[in-house]
Amino acid sequence: AEASVVAPFEYTSMILGVVVGYFVFGDVTSPNTLVGGVIVVAAGIFIIWRERQLGLERTRTRTAAPPQG
Incomplete structure (x- = not known):
């Protein structure tokens, strides 16, 4: 897929990583x-x-x- 289509999903994974890190591992960003x-x-x-x-x-x-033509 084009980068413009995939990009929003990459941003979602970044946010999800911070949330999971906090709630599952107690990691404070x-x-x-x-x-x-x-x-x-x-x-x-x-x-x-x-x-x-x-x-x-x-x-x-x-x-x-x-x-034209």
Whole structure:
């Protein structure tokens, strides 16, 4: 599958790993790890949003272009 399809599942596994680590093993995640995770997830969400905007723009451009020939 494309990376844009798989990426949300990777972020979910990161969150699930922190939750399972806390409840099953009693592992407390450091603030630096949490901040890093938030940065990674925010960057991924931004990329997904930007790609969606570019896709919408490409669609508008295709429908607005006159037929060639």
